[in-house]
């Protein structure tokens with residue numbers, strides 16, 4: 001395709017340099033945003049008398065036609081165009097002649113691309129938030145069934161204290177509610193109209209940037225034209241929020257992989273979310289969870305790429321910034337792919353409460369409760385803690401667990417032990433008596449469920 005800017009040059013751009021320079025292969029996905037931005041711009045130009053109403057009346061419906069033609073497949077995007085902005089303008093001019101050539105008055109591709117990315121990200125961010133809600137729904141679906149399913153809670157991957165499966169799942173639920181908040185916060189700051197900043201310094205035309213802001217659903221306008229075209233910190237913020245979503249998904253995936261192993265066997269993944277091996281007939285592999293964990297690295301990479309693209313470029317626009325889009329698109333695609341498969345995988349997995357309970361019965365996970373038992377009878381916590389440490393060592397030597405000691409053996413450690421000690425260290429009691437706000441008890445779990453429901 002001929003270059004719009006060829007007047008200045010005596011020679012065509014080298015073919016390979018042209019390919020290298022072009023962004024149409026990836027920015028073609030922003031055709032909708034680009035056309036909507038142009039429609040708003042044309043309407044504003046006419047309202048301000050910068051172009052005639054008759055021209056706007058020709059341009060706007062023709063842009064709509066172009067949009068529909070691309071959507072219906074009637075019009076193929078020309079991959080020899082430099083970018084989507086050039087393609088849309090060239091197509092308009094092809095259809096309208098000189099009238100089409102008036103559209104780019106009081107505008108630059110620099111503010112155009114800044115608008116397009118914002119509109120694109122706003123829409124994708126909304127979609128990702130909806131997907132996160134579906135994930136929260138899957139978490140609640142499992143949590144509601146397992147409010148009283150006891151499992152070991154871990155620190156250092158060592159059995160620590162008894163918790164419920166619901167409490168564990170809801171911890172992830174809380175993380176994903178904050179992910180929603182992070183995305184919403186970033187969108188709020190991003191939702192400012194850069195259109196009208198033009199190349200960098202604004203324009204000599206008496207434009208109305210508030211009018212295009214309104215038409216495009218922005219909350220306001222960028223107040224500095226250089227900032228308007230140079231800023232991509234909203235991309236950094238959103239990529240960072242997406243990377244955090246992936247980090248949470250990856251941690252969750254890691255646990256699902258562990259839980260599905262024969263060593264844990266806390267869950268059984270549904271056949272529709274597992275794969276077999278080409279050689280080992282017995283295998284049932286958690287590939288989906290592993291891939292989510294693996295893809296996390298890409299999104300971290302996208303964030304790093306964006307930060308690095310921006311770190312050394314002077315104001316205002318530099319061609320380096322064209323690289324912003326591939327990072328954004330890759331992160332958006334990856335997060336969406338993961339959020340498509342993860343929630344149903346979670347929803348369809350089957351918890352195995354007997355195995356969880358069996359694991360909870362080993363590892364002295366009620367030792368803190370035994371110390372608390374003595375503390376509540378007046379023994380200072382540190383003393384009780386040491387005594388229980390000795391009791392555990394004694395159990396290990398005898399190959400017993402705390403529940404298996406006799407009252408007489410307990411009395412050897414301290415005379416304040418009574419028959420009620422067995423009830424105090426029963427796993428169910430350990431869970432129920434964690435009464436502090438936000439703990440693993442049933443009422444707290446129900447409060448958490450109610451809270452998360454407000455996000456859905």
Ligand code: ARG
Pocket residue numbers: 023027082083109110113317319321322323
């Ligand atoms: N394709 C370009 C990009 O994505 C559009 C902006 C071009 N501006 C320029 N001054 N060359 O960044």
